[in-house]
Amino acid sequence: MPRRKPLSNSQIICIALLWILLVIYAIGAGRPSGQLFFGIIASGIVVFVTIYKDIRRRGK
Numbered sequence: 001m002p003r004r005k006p007l008s009n010s011q012i013i014c015i016a017l018l019w020i021l022l023v024i025y026a027i028g029a030g031r032p033s034g035q036l037f038f039g040i041i042a043s044g045i046v047v048f049v050t051i052y053k054d055i056r057r058r059g060k
Contacts, residue, residue, distance in 0.1 A: 007054045019047045 007015075023040050030036075 006058050007051070012051050012054070015047060015051065019043065 023044075026036060026040065
């Protein structure tokens with residue numbers, strides 16, 4: 001499988017801001033619960049590990 005193109009700085013900022021906005025919306029929309037916090041943490045790991053790997057690979 002060919003490597004994908006690295007993310008640009010504007011793409012990284014856009015992805016992070018969208019994730020933050022979704023978290024604010026999810027917390028503000030209803031009563032926060034354990035399931036909601038688990039989903040936020042899991043999605044944060046998926047989003048920010050991908051961004052971290054991309055930035056780390058860019059430095060090589």
